[in-house]
Amino acid sequence: MKIVVAIKQVPERDAPVRIAPGSKSIEERDLQWAMNEPDAYALEEALQLKEKHQGEVVVLSAGPERVGSTIREALAKGADRAIHVVCDDLGQRDALGVARLLAAALKAESPDLVLTGLQSEDVGLGQTGVIVAELLGWPHATLILHAEKTDGNLKVKRELEEGWFQEIELPLPAVLTMQSGGNKLRYATLMGIKKAKTKEVRVVNAAGLGVSGSPVVALENIASPKKQKQTQILGGSAREAAAALVEKLKTEARVL
Amino acid sequence: MSVLVVLEESGGKIKRTAWEALAAALKLGPARDLTAVVIGAQTETLATEAAAKGVGKVVRVEHPLLARYTSDGFSLALQQLIQSQSGTKCVVFPHSYQVRDYAPALACRFGQALIGDVIEIGDGPVFTRQLLQGRLTGQYRPVGNGPAFASMQAGAFRADAIESATGATATITTFTPTIDPSQIRTRPGEPFRGAAQAVDLGSAQRIVGVGRGIKEAENLPTVQALAEALGAELAASRPICDNGWLPMERQVGSSGQTVAPKLYLAVGISGAIQHLVGMKGSQCIVAVNKDPDAPIFEVADYGIVGDLFEVVPALTEAVKAAKG
Numbered sequence: 001m002k003i004v005v006a007i008k009q010v011p012e013r014d015a016p017v018r019i020a021p022g023s024k025s026i027e028e029r030d031l032q033w034a035m036n037e038p039d040a041y042a043l044e045e046a047l048q049l050k051e052k053h054q055g056e057v058v059v060l061s062a063g064p065e066r067v068g069s070t071i072r073e074a075l076a077k078g079a080d081r082a083i084h085v086v087c088d089d090l091g092q093r094d095a096l097g098v099a100r101l102l103a104a105a106l107k108a109e110s111p112d113l114v115l116t117g118l119q120s121e122d123v124g125l126g127q128t129g130v131i132v133a134e135l136l137g138w139p140h141a142t143l144i145l146h147a148e149k150t151d152g153n154l155k156v157k158r159e160l161e162e163g164w165f166q167e168i169e170l171p172l173p174a175v176l177t178m179q180s181g182g183n184k185l186r187y188a189t190l191m192g193i194k195k196a197k198t199k200e201v202r203v204v205n206a207a208g209l210g211v212s213g214s215p216v217v218a219l220e221n222i223a224s225p226k227k228q229k230q231t232q233i234l235g236g237s238a239r240e241a242a243a244a245l246v247e248k249l250k251t252e253a254r255v256l
Numbered sequence: 257m258s259v260l261v262v263l264e265e266s267g268g269k270i271k272r273t274a275w276e277a278l279a280a281a282l283k284l285g286p287a288r289d290l291t292a293v294v295i296g297a298q299t300e301t302l303a304t305e306a307a308a309k310g311v312g313k314v315v316r317v318e319h320p321l322l323a324r325y326t327s328d329g330f331s332l333a334l335q336q337l338i339q340s341q342s343g344t345k346c347v348v349f350p351h352s353y354q355v356r357d358y359a360p361a362l363a364c365r366f367g368q369a370l371i372g373d374v375i376e377i378g379d380g381p382v383f384t385r386q387l388l389q390g391r392l393t394g395q396y397r398p399v400g401n402g403p404a405f406a407s408m409q410a411g412a413f414r415a416d417a418i419e420s421a422t423g424a425t426a427t428i429t430t431f432t433p434t435i436d437p438s439q440i441r442t443r444p445g446e447p448f449r450g451a452a453q454a455v456d457l458g459s460a461q462r463i464v465g466v467g468r469g470i471k472e473a474e475n476l477p478t479v480q481a482l483a484e485a486l487g488a489e490l491a492a493s494r495p496i497c498d499n500g501w502l503p504m505e506r507q508v509g510s511s512g513q514t515v516a517p518k519l520y521l522a523v524g525i526s527g528a529i530q531h532l533v534g535m536k537g538s539q540c541i542v543a544v545n546k547d548p549d550a551p552i553f554e555v556a557d558y559g560i561v562g563d564l565f566e567v568v569p570a571l572t573e574a575v576k577a578a579k580g
Binding site: 011013014016017019026094095096099118121122123124125126127130131133134135139140141142143159160161162163164165166167168169170171179180181184213214215216217218219220221222223224225226227228229231232233234235238239241242243245246247248249250253255256 | 390571574
């Protein structure tokens, strides 16, 4: 089974974010980057499927040069090779524009299965996988915790709202967007990290993919969120703040 | 200029989040310009429910192959409906798991992209949604040709903004899409519950929720001690349960339980919307977090900015002392 895993590089979770001049993007200088966590779960599922059914796991990632470090991380965890769609304007593309890039890169690969995370931790549009499936004319399923291969088909466990689940069968080729928590994520081994250096990363220029179409959704402005409540911040040492809080909870909020 | 609002049902009733989406759509035009859409194999009662909400029209999209939700079935049926309604300016949905599953594909068929998880609608229209797990917001404007597609975040709009118009009920029409069984490629099974829930967080008076800030499973006893001192149940955000540090049944948020205790004390939880929707109805919210910009502080009544490994033990002591 040939599986492509679409991975996005996102700012590290605790990285302090600042709005860049012009208020249309965030300041990228000094930012640390990481693999989008739901995509890490997609990679894990792909690696486990390969361990069961043989085949190949190919990583696909779009973005500027810095994305290379996340690609290497995926290779170190066990992916066989990678495709890096180089584009410096990923943030200016809408969901449709990004999906068109990925779908174009995928066509040449003709995999059996495409896995990706259910959403990115930065922009969080949660659509890329579904649109890629639509553009390729393949069926899809979202919020998947596990996938099992049955002759020519796929049986998946889908998460529904409020603690409900559902099994879905769908034919291959297909696209799945993975929910977190279905598997335990593996770490890259030293051997894996060493091997990753020799694995193939094919660099494709976004412009060379022949993707057309102008944006349909424009990001006009980025701002800090509005506060929904006035928060009383209790300062001082940990001990002082704790004492002040308990006093407030007792006499003001009356919840103790 | 008309706006379609695609409602969603659960157990034969329109979901609250769907009414919220309808309320949100009022920012796009007056109620009489709204068309509520109900979809399924039997939609009569749903349509009656929707018709009493002061909307201009109700359309029943009905077909036996829509009895059970599939992305293929719903996308195809709604695609045909939208094509039949010329002049549709915008199609509005609740941002549910189901909508996330099909609306991006539906929008794509019109050369559009869904503006998902919207928390505010401004003139233009401009749609505001969260970025970086709620740390920033972004304003998005549809600039394509054709209808805009947008889904509304649960709890962001007040369902009571739509009045039940007395007497005046909307006209109800039925739209029958053309669907061939071969066009539905997925075979969905019956929904089932996860492991039996031994913990009912919903009835707890006090809850201590723990998040990624705890760093390692070995650190949980620190927070457990605080929960015990408070007489509170221990709960967690999704990553803690994903890691297997606490059982899934203790998860609060969109994929776990929804709680509204008297006191919700969030420890090391940044406050991504997936968690907030599960607890923001709590009477009193306290947040302990090292990041003063963490979104949890947007919903907190009281906050302590600091290292939880210092604050939590101090808090446990203070609670014990207060209780005597």
